[in-house]
Amino acid sequence: MTLETSSLPACADPASTLTAFAGFHRIARGSRAELVAALRARTDDTSYLVFDDRSGAQIDLDLREPPAPAGEPPRGVGRPKLGVVAREVTLLPRQWEWLGRQPGGASVALRRLIDEARRVNAGRDAARAAREATYGVMTVLAGNLPGFEEAMRALFALERDRFEQHISTWPDDLRAHLQELSGASWTHE
Known part of the structure; x- marks a missing residue:
């Protein structure tokens, strides 16, 4: 086509x-x-x-032509089936402390902050x-x-x-x- x-x-x-x-x-x-x-x-x-x-x-x-499918790739760090990839984030101690006090922990707080920033800044x-x-x-x-x-x-x-x-x-x-x-x-x- x-x-x-x-x-x-x-x-x-x-x-x-x-x-x-x-x-x-x-x-x-x-x-x-x-x-x-x-x-x-x-x-x-x-x-x-x-x-x-x-x-x-x-x-x-x-x-x-595409290559023949290979076996399943080795499992990485994070939750690859969910698309979660572990990466390093560098923050100041006061920022880690604040994140640690948030409900659900640092990962939940970071995801929430990122989602809000994406929504606000989408345009x-x-x-x-x-x-x-x-x-x-x-x-x-x-x-x-x-x-x-x-x-x-x-x-x-x-x-x-x-x-x-x-x-x-x-x-x-x-x-x-x-x-x-x-x-x-x-x-x-």
């Missing part, structure tokens, strides 16, 4: 999508499995780049993530295009009209993708 630009939804969920570009042309978009299938089905040998729409990071996909975090994703793709694909530096400044200055002006002459697929990625940047600050 090839996911050509013309079949892209107007407002795809960037949290679960990857996008492939050949030059400035968006050639495929979808989940990891959909993108791998689309790229395997390609008949030309034009090079392409793949980006994670959530982070803007360029990623490598292994288009070979700001989404706006920052959108700018960072846009930055990642722009840097790789548009770094040599006219108006790149000005567009980047406008993106981080939260000046949508100026951003749109500087990317207005860029190739259609690239411009549309950057507009989609940057969308949350303008609504939450």
Whole structure:
């Protein structure tokens, strides 16, 4: 299944999508499995780049057949079946004392604090993530295009009209993708 630009939804969920570009042309978009299938089905040998729409990071996909499943990986520290991973946190003694006095202990208190901070800052975090994703793709694909530096400044200055002006002459697929990625940047600050 090839996911050509013309079949892209107007407002795809960037949290679960990857996008492939050949030059400035968006050639495929979808989940990891959909993108791998689309790229395997390609008949030309034009090079392409793949980006994670959530982070803007360029990623490598292994288009070979998946390896045979191995045995269960060794059990790590924490509660891996629940997704809990043990990591180190460095705090001052007064902070450890406060955490120790909280109902449920330090882990419960930290989880509660983090969840509250995530809730309170969700809009700001989404706006920052959108700018960072846009930055990642722009840097790789548009770094040599006219108006790149000005567009980047406008993106981080939260000046949508100026951003749109500087990317207005860029190739259609690239411009549309950057507009989609940057969308949350303008609504939450």
